[in-house]
Amino acid sequence: MNRREFVAVPAAALAGSMFAAAPEIPWQRKIRRVGQLNMTEHDPVALDVEAWAEYWASLKVDAVLVSVTGILAFYQTKVPFHRKGKYLGNRDFFGECCAAAKKRGLHVIARMSPDLNWADAVAAHPEWFQRDAEGRTMALGEDPRLFRTCMFTTYMTDYMPAIMREVNSLYDIDGLFTNAWPPLGHLPVCYCNECRRLPASGSLPYWEKFNERTVYLWKLYDAIAKEKKPANFYFANLGGGIRSSANLVQLGELCEWFQCDNQGRGGEGSPIWGCALQGRVCNAVQKGKMATNVTGAWSTGPIRWRNVDKSIPEARMWMNETVASGMAPYHHIIGGETGMGEDRRSLEPAREFFLWTAKHDPQFTNKRSIASIGVVMGQRTHLFYRPPGDVSMPDSMNGLYYALLEGRFLFDFVHEEKLGAEDLRKYTALVLPNIALLSDGQCEQLRAFVRAGGSLLATFETSLYTERNEPRADFGLADVFGIRRAGAVVGTNGNAYSARLERRHPILDGFTDTNIIAGAEYRVPVQSSSAPVLTVVPGFVAYPPELAYPEPSHTNEPAAVIREAGSSRLVYFPGDVERTMWRAGHTDLSRLLQNSIRWISHGRQPVTVEGDGFVELFAWETEAGFAVHVLNYTNPAAHRGLIRKFYPIGPQKVAFELPTGRRVSRVTLLRAGVDVPFQVAGRTVRLVIPRVTDYEVAALYSA
Numbered sequence: 001m002n003r004r005e006f007v008a009v010p011a012a013a014l015a016g017s018m019f020a021a022a023p024e025i026p027w028q029r030k031i032r033r034v035g036q037l038n039m040t041e042h043d044p045v046a047l048d049v050e051a052w053a054e055y056w057a058s059l060k061v062d063a064v065l066v067s068v069t070g071i072l073a074f075y076q077t078k079v080p081f082h083r084k085g086k087y088l089g090n091r092d093f094f095g096e097c098c099a100a101a102k103k104r105g106l107h108v109i110a111r112m113s114p115d116l117n118w119a120d121a122v123a124a125h126p127e128w129f130q131r132d133a134e135g136r137t138m139a140l141g142e143d144p145r146l147f148r149t150c151m152f153t154t155y156m157t158d159y160m161p162a163i164m165r166e167v168n169s170l171y172d173i174d175g176l177f178t179n180a181w182p183p184l185g186h187l188p189v190c191y192c193n194e195c196r197r198l199p200a201s202g203s204l205p206y207w208e209k210f211n212e213r214t215v216y217l218w219k220l221y222d223a224i225a226k227e228k229k230p231a232n233f234y235f236a237n238l239g240g241g242i243r244s245s246a247n248l249v250q251l252g253e254l255c256e257w258f259q260c261d262n263q264g265r266g267g268e269g270s271p272i273w274g275c276a277l278q279g280r281v282c283n284a285v286q287k288g289k290m291a292t293n294v295t296g297a298w299s300t301g302p303i304r305w306r307n308v309d310k311s312i313p314e315a316r317m318w319m320n321e322t323v324a325s326g327m328a329p330y331h332h333i334i335g336g337e338t339g340m341g342e343d344r345r346s347l348e349p350a351r352e353f354f355l356w357t358a359k360h361d362p363q364f365t366n367k368r369s370i371a372s373i374g375v376v377m378g379q380r381t382h383l384f385y386r387p388p389g390d391v392s393m394p395d396s397m398n399g400l401y402y403a404l405l406e407g408r409f410l411f412d413f414v415h416e417e418k419l420g421a422e423d424l425r426k427y428t429a430l431v432l433p434n435i436a437l438l439s440d441g442q443c444e445q446l447r448a449f450v451r452a453g454g455s456l457l458a459t460f461e462t463s464l465y466t467e468r469n470e471p472r473a474d475f476g477l478a479d480v481f482g483i484r485r486a487g488a489v490v491g492t493n494g495n496a497y498s499a500r501l502e503r504r505h506p507i508l509d510g511f512t513d514t515n516i517i518a519g520a521e522y523r524v525p526v527q528s529s530s531a532p533v534l535t536v537v538p539g540f541v542a543y544p545p546e547l548a549y550p551e552p553s554h555t556n557e558p559a560a561v562i563r564e565a566g567s568s569r570l571v572y573f574p575g576d577v578e579r580t581m582w583r584a585g586h587t588d589l590s591r592l593l594q595n596s597i598r599w600i601s602h603g604r605q606p607v608t609v610e611g612d613g614f615v616e617l618f619a620w621e622t623e624a625g626f627a628v629h630v631l632n633y634t635n636p637a638a639h640r641g642l643i644r645k646f647y648p649i650g651p652q653k654v655a656f657e658l659p660t661g662r663r664v665s666r667v668t669l670l671r672a673g674v675d676v677p678f679q680v681a682g683r684t685v686r687l688v689i690p691r692v693t694d695y696e697v698a699a700l701y702s703a
């Protein structure tokens with residue numbers, strides 16, 4: 001067939017002939033539920049393998065993770081230094097688990113941990129291990145019999161591949177997984193011989209080497225997985241939300257399954273939305289491929305109990321968030337002895353949740369997120385930028401996130417490396433929450449977005465640094481916002497600056513009976529040619545009150561800069577308003593952010609949900625039609641994430657703008673299990689969700 005004939009053949013004919021053997025959707029993209037019992041050394045004598053497999057089959061999981069590991073072997077390994085657990089005896093524990101799962105039609109992922117090994121390995125292979133600045137090996141703080149291995153050494157290219165190939169040769173597995181590598185949320189600090197040749201750890205050049213090595217090992221392990229059979233694959237522990245250590249765009253291209261090790265709330269002050277935020281990160285880089293969030297049944301948080309379950313409502317909300325944000329739920333219990341024996345409280349609730357999702361798989365199989373607002377996540381900013389003050393950076397995103405939730409906005413995360421015209425086509429507005437590091441190219445992409453009619457909101461030091469973390473003399477986006485930097489960052493001594501209302505504007509709606517509102521903790525002094533709607537009232541001491549007054553009380557320094565160009569609307573805040581909002585909780589700042597986001601998006605959203613309560617919203621086009629997800633965070637412990645019980649909220653009015661040519665035949669509330677009436681006017685479907693306890697999904701069935 002020449003080219004002309006090829007072009008003339010109808011697609012349907014091609015599908016039936018030469019493309020008949022085209023590969024179908026890879027199996028791992030069809031996974032809807034995953035289970036894992038994290039095996040302890042004791043499990044070969046403590047776990048009932050048949051009961052274990054039966055439990056996971058009863059949850060309708062598509063895959064289970066089974067421990068190989070690398071620290072302790074769960075089978076009769078011949079790889080040197082792969083130490084057999086002391087309760088293993090002559091058993092082939094991994095093999096028995098694998099067979100029991102396979103008998104029930106479950107995929108088996110072989111789970112390894114390349115991060116630690118024992119003193120005999122240190123003696124024979126000192127080159128495998130991390131070293132501190134004095135050249136000493138680094139023992140694990142909690143168990144000094146174990147030592148940290150280094151990812152830049154032959155441990156990762158000799159020892160781990162030997163285990164992977166041995167497991168491939170012995171068992172009918174479907175994939176390989178590494179736990180505890182790559183590291184989450186921080187970059188390794190190591191002074192071994194290999195690492196001494198690298199740029200200083202924590203630096204941007206080091207990060208590039210770290211990413212190169214991560215991609216190299218990922219491809220190596222994936223090739224080993226495929227030696228078993230072509231449909232097999234390798235994946236690793238990811239997660240870390242917006243602070244992930246590895247370049248997520250690079251890994252998003254590579255990885256078939258984004259496994260988020262985000263098992264529950266972390267340390268003090270982890271808000272309730274940690275899992276939904278993680279889902280948004282996955283969506284920004286995964287383009288619809290498989291993502292799971294590992295929900296630990298065990299007690300996560302600043303004080304941990306691996307053997308005692310966390311509160312059931314807390315685990316439930318984490319699973320709700322997993323599904324609402326587009327990931328597959330993953331139930332994780334530790335040890336047969338504890339997780340299936342001593343504390344059994346999570347077993348039935350997880351089964352109930354999983355079986356509920358299984359009843360509605362097409363409604364949870366998403367095609368695309370429906371949102372017209374994008375929030376730029378700056379991975380380089382989060383890794384390398386240091387904000388003023390002794391405060392960790394996530395506050396900035398937490399503050400903005402909180403305001404977006406309070407304002408009930410639908411939004412996606414957009415990775416800084418995905419700002420091309422095609423990536424941004426669906427968005428009418430982008431928010432840049434102090435995205436300090438932006439390259440000239442990224443600034444140009446944002447400029448093009450504005451030229452094409454897109455709107456921007458940016459705060460504080462956005463674009464004041466290059467992608468190499470080098471300070472710029474002026475903002476990379478100075479021309480876009482019509483601003484010029486007029487001095488160094490100003491902080492707070494006692495009383496933070498406030499902002500004077502100069503003229504009426506929609507971003508100031510709702511501020512009545514006052515001439516001033518709260519400013520921020522830090523600000524970049526700027527100049528602007530336009531007449532400001534808000535000006536800076538300088539800070540002063542908070543004590544003594546005799547001196548607690550502004551001098552001067554009126555300046556021309558903008559506290560907000562607003563522009564319009566065609567349909568493009570631009571707002572720049574010189575203050576770190578969203579971070580201050582998170583730290584101070586001041587309602588002025590949340591109102592200001594919400595008003596501004598509403599204004600730049602022209603007050604239009606494809607889906608709105610009105611009602612009382614503090615909620616997080618997602619809307620999806622699904623295999624079955626469309627779905628609106630409402631997560632009810634109305635809870636006294638929302639900001640600490642420790643959910644003890646739920647507080648139901650009343651009617652939620654949904655207005656859903658359908659894409660052209662689509663109709664809705666039925667609306668079902670999946671949690672309540674009832675159909676509800678709906679009205680259609682033009683392209684807008686309206687319905688009411690009468691009550692939301694913890695979570696509700698309004699499924700719109702559409703032809």
Ligand SMILES: [Zn+2]
Pocket residue numbers: 129130131150151152190191192193194195
């Ligand atoms: Zn090293």
